[in-house]
Amino acid sequence: MNNIELLMPAGDFEKMQYAFAFGADAVYMGIPMFSLRARENGFKRDSVVQAIEYAHSLGKKIYVTANILPHNHKVNPFMNYIGQLLEQAQPDAWIMSDPGIIMMTKERYPDQEIHLSVQANTVNYATAKFWEKTGVSRIILSRELTIREIRQIREYCPNLELEAFVHGAICIAYSGRCLISNYMSYRDPNQGTCSHSCRWQFKMYQKENNQPAHWLQEAQSAGIETAITQQGESYVPVKGDYYLEETDRPGEYMQLDEDENGTYLMNARDLCAIEYLEELKDAGVNSFKVEGRNKSLYYASLVARAYRNAIDDMHNGRPFNPQNLTDVFAAANKGYIAGFLNGNPGKSAQKFDGTRAEQQCYQFSGIVREYDEERKMMKVEPRNPIRKGMELELFDKTTTQTIKVEKILNPKFREIEEIHGGLHYCWIPYPKKPAEFSLLREQTAEFNPYEVELTKQQSGGCGDGCGCN
Ligand code: SF4
DSSP, rough: OOOOEEEEESSSSHHHHHHHHTOOSSSEEOOOOTTSTTTTOOOOOOHHHHHHHHHHHHOOOOOOOOOOOOOHHHHHHHHHHHHHHHOOOOOEEEEOHHHHHHHHHHHTTSSSOEEEOOGGGOOSSHHHHHHHHHHHHHEEOOTTTTHHHHHHHHHOOTTTTEEEEEOOOOSSSSSHHHHHHHHSOOGGGGTTTTOOOSSOOOOOOGGGSSOOOOHHHHHTTTTTTEEOOTTTTTOOTTTEEEEETTSTTTTTTEEOOOOOBOOTTTOOOEEEOGGHHHHHHHOOOOEEEEEOTSSSHHHHHHHHHHHHHHHHHHHHOOOTTHHHHHHHHHSSOSOEETTTSOOGGGGGGGTTOOOOOSSOEEEEEEEEEETTTTTTTTEEESSSSSEEEEEEEEEOOOOEEEEEEEOEEEETSSSEEEEOTSSEEEEOSSSSSOOOTTTEEEEEEEOOOOGOOOOOOOOOOOSSSSSSO
């Protein structure tokens, strides 16, 4: 593999089209029942075949995600599905994580390429070598690796393809090795039904009478005013601060922050490694992967464009262009970190105060569906309110231009003042036919990409991924 691959998620057929249109070299898609994100999977049996044909018609690659950990009763249906699909279409690779399914697939279909899913949690060169010996051609590296560790894996495995996540949501656990979702909603991440419970809001209740004993002494000697419980005991009124103490580690208090909205104590920020592509390439990564099969086509388009530009600049010896950050921040995010690339990200990895987007500077306004040459108007499917007189940005893979909405016509070509997202469609004047797959967005906040320090979080450790802080 000579060139670095930009690998985008394809949650459904349309998202796949936009991912390709905005610069993806390859996409990964789920199959019904046997891929993670099973509930949000936008592909049915027929559209899987169509998607493979579509990707190949563009000369691009498409990988089929089949990475659940099936129980006994699913093994045969799983293998039957693979056989039936291969009679109709040839994906470029299968993304799998279950060793038994990988073995059976290799036995029955030795020519099929298999990429080892991130779900298999490869964190060292020995594991990578093990999988290479089984015939796996690519390892999707665990997200919990530093750049130094990736480089070591490359040194030990010069012939394996290495794929690394560079953007998107992060699990609070090693990918999929998680029982939170099972516990909270009886939905198993390893069966493709994760409910993302780690991102939910939690509420904790403080009991005044179980504070660590030394708090009261310290507060009193510092002259801090104390309060009295209903039982007449003194306590320190530390409003808003809550702590956990593990029984085998007395005296080590883990702080949980809560405000009037509650707490999001397991809510991981999002990964953004766009500034580290050169280092990842030098460490031996062949494929840069973006997470987010259940995110919008707006997200798929913007993130594809940002990373496409960054990869092309890297190939052409140009330095990183901060302008690419505008697209990265134009999509919803939970605040960005560089994951574990520089070592354990420590506290900067979590966003305790909610799931609201951070510094999101644009919102999705609509999709340009077609163009009426006679009327010189574009047909727009709105995704958020569009009002007469407002300024929008019309963008495609290579251009972004500001336009003023001079007029809005409803489907009967009657003039209206505004249209809301979700309503059918409207017509907006524009002098020439926009590029295919053009989208509209509205700037909602000032944003200066040259002032952003998005992923320069403090490294919380030695950089060897040992978890030290
Ligand atoms: S609940 Fe959160 S940590 Fe667990 S698998 Fe789902 S996304 Fe990952």
